[in-house]
Amino acid sequence: MSADSLLPIADPSPACRVERSSVHGNGVFASRDIDAGERVIEYAGREITWDEAQLRAARQGGPHNHTFFFSLANGNVIDGGDHGNDARFINHSCAPNCEAVEEDGGRIFIYALQPIRRDEELSYSYPLIYDGRHTPAIKRAFACCCGAPNCSGTMLAPKPRRRKAKPVAPHVPSAASTLSSAPAAC
Numbered sequence: 001m002s003a004d005s006l007l008p009i010a011d012p013s014p015a016c017r018v019e020r021s022s023v024h025g026n027g028v029f030a031s032r033d034i035d036a037g038e039r040v041i042e043y044a045g046r047e048i049t050w051d052e053a054q055l056r057a058a059r060q061g062g063p064h065n066h067t068f069f070f071s072l073a074n075g076n077v078i079d080g081g082d083h084g085n086d087a088r089f090i091n092h093s094c095a096p097n098c099e100a101v102e103e104d105g106g107r108i109f110i111y112a113l114q115p116i117r118r119d120e121e122l123s124y125s126y127p128l129i130y131d132g133r134h135t136p137a138i139k140r141a142f143a144c145c146c147g148a149p150n151c152s153g154t155m156l157a158p159k160p161r162r163r164k165a166k167p168v169a170p171h172v173p174s175a176a177s178t179l180s181s182a183p184a185a186c
């Protein structure tokens with residue numbers, strides 16, 4: 001046995017795992033109890049420019065891929081679809097139990113907002129910034145199905161005045177409810 005094999009592994013108890021979600025596609029679930037304020041996982045991925053993100057989305061067939069993009073304060077984007085990890089499968093919720101925080105160096109970490117029980121699905125509020133027209137098809141594609149009593153019905157943020165969003169956007173403001181007349185895709 002080499003000395004290396006005696007070293008402790010980095011994370012013997014990962015806090016979460018990916019599984020099918022009743023909300024949307026894959027989701028991320030607590031694999032153990034998580035404390036409020038605990039750092040759960042990094043939102044990993046390659047840092048690219050906004051322009052590169054637009055190119056990648058276009059190449060891959062449109063705005064659906066924006067769901068893996070995360071804006072940084074410096075204007076760049078983390079592409080969770082490029083060298084990303086399980087964090088990219090965390091679903092949006094209008095009543096989230098986690099939040100994303102950008103830390104020094106442009107790294108994004110997901111923190112628990114409240115105690116989370118084992119097997120509970122992780123979620124965070126992720127108002128998606130979509131620069132194009134909010135057509136009915138786009139609204140359908142980004143309908144929110146989180147089931148929270150306060151669900152706004154959409155994952156789309158109201159169209160911003162500026163192009164770049166803060167990485168940790170506030171809870172979807174009530175103005176977003178103007179989009180909730182979109183046909184539900186849930």
Ligand SMILES: [Zn+2]
Binds near residue numbers: 153
């Ligand atoms: Zn919702």
